[in-house]
Amino acid sequence: MKKLNYIKGLIEGDKLIVDEIYKTFLPKVSYWIKRNHGTDQDGFDVFQDALEALVTKGLEHKLAPDTNFQALLFAICRNKWISAIRLKKKEELVRFEELSRYNDITNIQAVSEDAMQEQETKKMLKDTFILLSPLCQQLIPMVENKLAAKEIAVELSMTNANAVHRRKFACFEAWRKRIEKHDYYPIWKSLKSL
Amino acid sequence: MSEETIHQYLEGSLDEQATSAFESSLAADPQLATQVELMKEMKSYGKVQDQTERAQRVIRDVGHKYNPSHQAKPQQGEQSKVKIKRLRYLIPAIAAILLIGIILNSLFQSTAQDDTSSLYAHYAEVTPLSLSTRSTENNELVTTAEEYFNSQDYSEAIHALTSIIAQDVDNAKAIFYRGYAYIADDQYEAGRKDLMSLLDNTLYQHTASYHIALSYIKSGSSSLAVPYLKEIPASSNHHAQAQEILKIINE
Known part of the structure; x- marks a missing residue:
């Protein structure tokens, strides 16, 4: 029951639940990261990053209702820290036995790796979305949340519903072009074609 | 394939015949498949973008008090009072340095301002x-x-x-x-x-x-x-x- 509440609380931005998540799980993650050549700051950064990845996953309904929150959170943290130290060439020094014990839980490892890729994809989308004009940044969420074109026209001071449709395609096209120039795009593309 | 058709396909607004024609093209054209995948990601991001931002803001706000770099900041109090006492003797010297600094800065700034203005005017x-x-x-x-x-x-x-x-x-x-x-x-x-x-x-x-x-x-x-x-x-x-x-x- 509580596992579900953690995810829900994260997605809904419930400050009390988010606070409880930090209080309950951050010390364990920090402890593990410190034992694996990290610092308190590394632990905090990895943990916060993992929570953000979980929000993305939860919002896109990619988490099964019976997902073990703690196991998934630890698996994501572990993968993130391994990726980080891989850059520092310290991978062989990591003591896998602790946080990795949760990997035995069905599918957790796959879900956590998937979450990392998704976070990279989201970062690419975000990096490029914020380069769009303010109008496009307002219009796309409205269109995708199925607001009526007439209402959008009024809200964004556009002439009429046709202008909304025209602008919608122009905004998506501009966004796509920026994505195609993003550093992560070739990686995303190759992952998709696997 | 036009972007509009991809949108229509993903929004389910193509009729049955057009949908099956689109899906045949999709199966035969990997480039189109990538385009559709990307559009799916974009639409999905666009839909939850506001909520994601809001949730992530809460994570960062709440996390602030758990951030070691934030906790490591020195405490205000007696220690700062001692520092102020020590600084008392330096105040006249600091004031003089600041005054010279302000004069030099205004001289440089006006030169820099002239430079940037002329650059702007030229281009x-x-x-x-x-x-x-x-x-x-x-x-x-x-x-x-x-x-x-x-x-x-x-x-x-x-x-x-x-x-x-x-x-x-x-x-x-x-x-x-x-x-x-x-x-x-x-x-x-x-x-x-x-x-x-x-x-x-x-x-x-x-x-x-x-x-x-x-x-x-x-x-x-x-x-x-x-x-x-x-x-x-x-x-x-x-x-x-x-x-x-x-x-x-x-x-």
Whole structure:
């Protein structure tokens, strides 16, 4: 029951639940990261990053209702820290036995790796979305949340519903072009074609 | 395959026949499949973007008190009082240094201001405004805007252009010239807002980038101009000038 509440609380931005998540799980993650050549700051950064990845996953309904929150959170943290130290060439020094014990839980490892890729994809989308004009940044969420074109026209001071449709395609096209120039795009593309 | 069709497919608004034709193309064309996958990601991001931002803000806000770098900051109190006592003897010396600093800074600033102003004046020229072919209904307004703009009465030109834009929100030319006028009139934020709205416009995107860069130069923040100048491709009319400015900034 509580596992579900953690995810829900994260997605809904419930400050009390988010606070409880930090209080309950951050010390364990920090402890593990410190034992694996990290610092308190590394632990905090990895943990916060993992929570953000979980929000993305939860919002896109990619988490099964019976997902073990703690196991998934630890698996994501572990993968993130391994990726980080891989850059520092310290991978062989990591003591896998602790946080990795949760990997035995069905599918957790796959879900956590998937979450990392998704976070990279989201970062690419975000990096490029914020380069769009303010109008496009307002219009796309409205269109995708199925607001009526007439209402959008009024809200964004556009002439009429046709202008909304025209602008919608122009905004998506501009966004796509920026994505195609993003550093992560070739990686995303190759992952998709696997 | 048009982007519109991809949207329609993903939104489920194609009829049965068109859907099955689209799916046949999808199975045979990996490039189209990638396009569709990307569009799916974009639409999904667009849908939850607001909520994601909100949730992530809460994570960061709440996390602030758990952040070790935040906790490590020294405590206020007795210790700072001692520091202030020690600093008491240094106050006259600090005041003198500050005074000299202010004088030197104002001298340098006026030189720097002159440099950036002349750089802006040299590179910011635009062709005279001519909107008259665009509209037949707003002739008087158009003539007024053109006259004010071309005589460099930018604040009046802004008023006239705003009226034109209110009647034709997609008038990119008027938006561009109003952006230019705002910047010429030192209203940088408003000018950049207009120009940034044109960064998706195929006709004006590079000109807009170029003038956003110039606005930063004019307002004395040349380093912020660099990414905009670098973005201007060799195919643009502004490429050569952008490269010259980049050289000057780097020097």
